[in-house]
Amino acid sequence: MEISIVLPLYQPKGDWAEQFLDNQNKLKALLPRFNLTYIAVHDGPTVAELKNRFASIQALCPDILFYDYEENRGKGYALRYGVSRATAPYTIVMDFDFPFELKNIQQLIEELYAGSEVVTGRRTSQYFSILPFKRKIISRIYSFCNKLFFDLPVNDTQSGLKGFNQNGKAVFLQTSIDQFLIDTEFLLRATKRALSIKVIDLHLRQHVSFSDFDYKVLRKELRNLLSLLRLQHRLPKEKHVSFGPLYSTSIKMTETK
Numbered sequence: 108m109e110i111s112i113v114l115p116l117y118q119p120k121g122d123w124a125e126q127f128l129d130n131q132n133k134l135k136a137l138l139p140r141f142n143l144t145y146i147a148v149h150d151g152p153t154v155a156e157l158k159n160r161f162a163s164i165q166a167l168c169p170d171i172l173f174y175d176y177e178e179n180r181g182k183g184y185a186l187r188y189g190v191s192r193a194t195a196p197y198t199i200v201m202d203f204d205f206p207f208e209l210k211n212i213q214q215l216i217e218e219l220y221a222g223s224e225v226v227t228g229r230r231t232s233q234y235f236s237i238l239p240f241k242r243k244i245i246s247r248i249y250s251f252c253n254k255l256f257f258d259l260p261v262n263d264t265q266s267g268l269k270g271f272n273q274n275g276k277a278v279f280l281q282t283s284i285d286q287f288l289i290d291t292e293f294l295l296r297a298t299k300r301a302l303s304i305k306v307i308d309l310h311l312r313q314h315v316s317f318s319d320f321d322y323k324v325l326r327k328e329l330r331n332l333l334s335l336l337r338l339q340h341r342l343p344k345e346k347h348v349s350f351g352p353l354y355s356t357s358i359k360m361t362e363t364k
Contacts, residue, residue, distance in 0.1 A: 111193035115185035183289030228266035
């Protein structure tokens with residue numbers, strides 16, 4: 108029972124390496140029946156110190172693969188780069204710092220093995236109560252735009268935790284946005300393809316730090332939003348299409364104490 112976990116990152120700070128090792132150990136204990144392979148993608152440029160830290164991580168955690176490239180392309184590009192290298196029947200994409208409770212990851216996997224082709228997280232009021240003011244306003248405005256313009260199974264598309272089977276992977280690799288709105292493009296394409304989508308509520312872990320949005324990024328995302336509006340009308344709504352072999356195993360998982 109293999110799962111690939113794609114983790115984008117950009118110039119991590121603090122004790123990020125130690126935190127990653129701690130998080131993956133805890134997740135391994137929670138999901139002992141799974142072979143979890145991590146695909147970390149640094150959204151370039153990468154300094155020698157970062158590569159050396161990853162070499163140290165791989166000595167302790169051989170199940171992590173590290174990729175990087177020279178030019179900073181955006182989170183969407185990094186995710187697509189990592190997903191294209193995933194080899195397991197199921198793929199999870201999430202932030203490198205594991206911001207959500209581990210039981211949310213467990214629930215996501217349960218839904219995938221129950222037959223959902225795509226599982227996406229929805230941030231709860233607890234998350235938004237902790238979010239910095241500027242990011243909270245941006246998130247609320249964007250959720251309103253989703254509700255107004257797009258026919259999606261969830262208005263909050265930017266949760267940072269999603270999982271999918273081989274059909275979902277094929278759709279994810281059809282995306283083209285290189286920045287944060289790749290999440291919305293993916294769900295829009297998956298909806299048009301009539302894939303089965305399950306929404307789960309997410310709960311933020313304690314002591315999570317939030318990055319700030321650069322105004323250049325916001326301008327790019329505004330252009331991406333306009334491109335998604337065009338895509339909404341251009342993509343035909345199709346009957347369910349299977350892109351490849353599906354993997355399904357009936358299991359029952361219990362949370363370790």
